[in-house]
Amino acid sequence: MAANGECLEYEVTNRGAEAVDVSVLFGWSGGGERLSDNLSAVQRALAPGASVRGRLPLAGPSGSSRPVPGVKVVKVRSVPTAEAPSTGGACPASGVRVYADRGDAAMGLRVVGLHLENCGTAELVLDGYPQVQVLDEAHAAVTGVAVLEGGAAIATGTGADAPARRFTVPPGGRAGSALVWRNTNDASSDPVNAPYARVRATPGAAPVMVTPELDLGTTGRLGVGAWVPEGP
Incomplete structure (x- = not known):
């Protein structure tokens, strides 16, 4: 440089x-x-x-x-x-785009939105939560982190509190979820800092790797909101 x-x-x-x-x-x-x-x-x-x-x-x-x-x-x-998120351009072979936003942080609480766009030609049925795997700088899985269903497992009022429900995302439609965690520390263990998360929109979907910069502190807990319809 x-x-x-x-x-x-x-x-x-x-x-x-x-x-x-x-x-x-x-x-x-x-x-x-x-x-x-x-x-x-x-x-x-x-x-x-x-x-x-x-x-x-x-x-x-x-x-x-x-x-x-x-x-x-x-x-x-x-x-x-092969796992890079995209917000535009050519539609991936899966017909689905998944990406993360820049998030919001306040008083140790972190919220990063996950966004899904059906850019394909077939309807997509969602019923539950995205599957999330926490990864370190070498893209290896981080052990000892509890991935919990629902943002309320960490804090309420984040917009990721809705229960899971089944709905259809038509071509051109969108859905949203969120990752919620706290950066709190005590003397119980070493802090967890994991830059990446591998996300699957549904259990059989192709993985997408996003970079939420998970500074989980020593809590070791990550809440994942259910998919909900997004936009009109």
Whole structure:
């Protein structure tokens, strides 16, 4: 990674065994001119063993003599391209899009919405809860976390309290769920920080890996709301 007054150049390498979508968050290191905003970059379908170079413009007019900002890598996240969430573009082969929003955090309570869109041509029947598996930075399953049905298992009033019910999502229709947890800590165990969650909309559905950044503290509990219709 290198920065000058006009741009940030970086290189990403996939050291895994499958194609991945990689996102990198850059921030101010405390040296030089402060960045006006954190910068992010995404590289999609990076093949195993492959490297790719990228460039991001920095704020300021071209050719100016502004000081070089101090930039550091804040966070790197990757998901298998075959499991990458999508909010638009071509419809996945499954006919269903699943993705997570940026969530809300207040007073140690976290809520991240899960969203489903039926972009296929057939109706989709939902009856229950998405299946969720908590994963660490290496995409390995995290043990010792209780995945509970219903957001009320963690806190009420989050919008994820409705009981499960059967309904049909027509082509073009949407549904929503939510992940709910608390970031509370005591001396009982080590805190759990798990960036990823593998989500299946129904038991037989293809998995989608989202990045809710689960800072579960020492509670080790994650509530999952039932699917409910979303939008008109």
